[in-house]
Amino acid sequence: ILNVEQSPQSLHVQEGDSTNFTCSFPSSNFYALHWYRWETAKSPEALFVMTLNGDEKKKGRISATLNTKEGYSYLYIKGSQPEDSATYLCAFLVTGTASKLTFGTGTRLQVTL
Amino acid sequence: GAGVSQSPRYKVAKRGQDVALRCDPISGHVSLFWYQQALGQGPEFLTYFQNEAQLDKSGLPSDRFFAERPEGSVSTLKIQRTQQEDSAVYLCASSPALHQPQHFGDGTRLSIL
Numbered sequence: 001i002l003n004v005e006q007s008p009q010s011l012h013v014q015e016g017d018s019t020n021f022t023c024s025f026p027s028s029n030f031y032a033l034h035w036y037r038w039e040t041a042k043s044p045e046a047l048f049v050m051t052l053n054g055d056e057k058k059k060g061r062i063s064a065t066l067n068t069k070e071g072y073s074y075l076y077i078k079g080s081q082p083e084d085s086a087t088y089l090c091a092f093l094v095t096g097t098a099s100k101l102t103f104g105t106g107t108r109l110q111v112t113l
Numbered sequence: 114g115a116g117v118s119q120s121p122r123y124k125v126a127k128r129g130q131d132v133a134l135r136c137d138p139i140s141g142h143v144s145l146f147w148y149q150q151a152l153g154q155g156p157e158f159l160t161y162f163q164n165e166a167q168l169d170k171s172g173l174p175s176d177r178f179f180a181e182r183p184e185g186s187v188s189t190l191k192i193q194r195t196q197q198e199d200s201a202v203y204l205c206a207s208s209p210a211l212h213q214p215q216h217f218g219d220g221t222r223l224s225i226l
Contacts, residue, residue: 004155032212043117044156044204046214089155099146099169099211103155 004092006104013080013111020076021107023090027071031093034101035064035075039086047075047088080111115139119205119218126195127226134190134221138207146215147180147190148204156204162188163211195225 004025013019025033035047048057053068061078077084087108091101118137126132138145143164148156149172158172164185173180177195182188192199202222206215 034214036217041219043217043219044206046216049212049214091155093212099144099161100158100172101146101156101215102158103148105153105155 004090004102004104006088006090006107008107009105010108011110013109015081015111015113017080017111018076018078019080019109020074021088021109023073023075023092023104025071025073025090025092025102026094027068029094029096030068030071031095033066033073033093034091035073036089036091037086038089038106044089075107077109080109082111082113085109085111117205117207117216117218119203119221121221122219123222123224125224125226128195128197130195131191131193132195132223134192134203134205134223136188136190136205136207136218138186138188138205139216140186142207142209142216143185144208144211144213144215145182145188146206146208147188148206149174150202150204150220152201159190159203192223195223197225199223200225 033050036044038044050066055066063076066073087106089106091103145162147159150156161169162182177193179191202220204220206217208215
């Protein structure tokens with residue numbers, strides 16, 4: 001069984017705070033890691049696809065890093081805004097099962113004024 | 114529309130009934146995926162199509178679940194003799210190629226009474 005764990009499960013920050021959360025995954029046979037943002041009543045939206053150890057990707061105030069040797073990825077949000085409130089999901093692919101994304105349970109972020 | 118479209122948004126059925134869930138992917142997207150999301154969990158992979166070919170159906174929980182994509186565009190997920198444990202949100206996603214970010218629909222929330 002391939003498990004991906006995300007922490008914390010939920011997070012409540014104030015507008016302007018910077019925050020980060022973690023995605024842990026098995027490091028063997030790693031192929032790719034995906035991050036998605038899922039706002040309530042909307043569909044999940046792709047943020048990043050990361051494949052190389054040491055990858056860093058950025059999209060506006062959101063960035064992510066990847067460590068495939070130790071099996072973790074961090075997602076950072078700088079200067080959180082209320083519109084960042086969503087569930088952030090990570091999912092990974094292993095070689096040999098290239099179609100099967102395995103998702104974590106997500107980190108639910110709430111940003112208040 | 115420009116995005117992935119799923120119908121119906123909500124479906125209530127009595128235990129034992131058959132249901133059919135529809136997914137219209139983004140035009141031209143070769144890869145199509147179905148996921149099942151139970152309350153409080155991340156999406157779980159059900160099946161994957163490349164054009165009309167179902168290349169991976171390892172996530173289908175039982176032989177009551179059947180998916181098709183006969184012309185390589187619209188896909189239908191059928192659940193026969195529904196059980197209460199089938200209650201979940203069913204998400205469809207498409208991508209231009211297998212390892213590209215996936216574009217999700219809004220999902221179908223299925224409730225089995």
